[in-house]
Amino acid sequence: MCWPIVLVGKDSMTEDFYLIAMTALLPLTAGLLVSQINPYHALVIRGILGAISALIYALFGAADVALTEALVGTMLSITLYAVAVRSSMSMRLGVLEETPDADGSSIGIKKRRELAPLLANLNPVLTKYHMRVELLTYPDQAALTNALMEKEIHGTHGLSESLQIRIQRLHDIIQAELPTLGSTYIDVDRVKQQDKTV
Amino acid sequence: MINIASHVCFTVGIIFWFWGTFPLVGNRSVLFKLHSLSVSDTLGSMVLLVGLWLKLPQEWPLLLLALISLAIWNTVLGYVLAYCSSGEGQHD
Amino acid sequence: MNGLLIAMILALLIPIYEAYQDEDIWQTMLAFASIATKTAMMILAISVVRDDWMIGMVGVLILSLGNASLMLLAHILRRMNLEEGRSYD
Known part of the structure; x- marks a missing residue:
């Protein structure tokens, strides 16, 4: 594991650990999202996935990507999808x-x-x-x-x-x-x- | 000294977080969960922000902004969620 | 500081589990609200650890805008539930 050390700049075991633990949340919520049957529940869990991915982008130093994910990925797309699911x-x-x-x-x-x-x-x-x-x-x-x-x-x-x-x-x-x-x-x-x- | 104070703030904030979040699991009503969440979650977050402030004083405008938006928006959000979740039965 | 972040991750796991196991849409919304606040707080904590002003700015924006998106979604869901209730009688 050399990339987190390069990104963080400090080589300690605990930093590696929390980095990996946070990144592991992303596949976890993605799995929850695809396992949902009810479309409205899936929408809300898509919001959770957006929040967690924004956290991970910020963790890796990509502030602009995190902001875009929070604004477009979570706010705009969830609202539009809710309207679309409701009418379809x-x-x-x-x-x-x-x-x-x-x-x-x-x-x-x-x-x-x-x-x-x-x-x-x-x-x-x-x-x-x-x-x-x-x-x-x-x-x-x-x-x-x-x-x-x-x-x-x-x-x-x-x-x-x-x-x-x-x-x-x-x-x-x-x-x-x-x-x-x-x-x-x-x-x-x-x-x-x-x-x-x- | 300041280091110890900020660590105390962190510990208290995390305790508040767990206290507010644990009632979320279980078969209580939405309003009960919302109450515990809005009170101790917001309070815990604010204490954590104070701890961060003590840790890094030169970022104070940012943390003050976060503190204010947390206090206002989370309260309003609590009201909105309670209104939306309990207004299902009525027809207006 | 690292202990703080690990405790935050543990606190974050509770609402995720709640969102997974509960059938009621409002309980899932509550979990979403909790997660939105918690992730924003984590971003702020990371910005303090790294001493990075830019990430802190993003954390504050997400903290206030995430709440706004939650209110929007809550109102849409409420409208939907009202319509469902109306067609029953």
């Missing part, structure tokens, strides 16, 4: 907007009441895969079908008896976990192709 790990479900009842109950309450059993089934399953449901309302069936064909949403509820899902993987998950809910897979590209040829 969601299932966009299109539903029909209901007309108000005769008794005058508002749209929101009625919709929520009708969708409650579906969401109560769907939410625990999707939470297991670290996803969430995002509801989008459409005024009529034509608009809902159009949104599905234009890939604005991942699935629809209310067009037929079952859920219509256009993502194969999502369909597989729902089919496996909730067979009673019933979901049909729709290959949007193929449907479009058929429409063109007809």
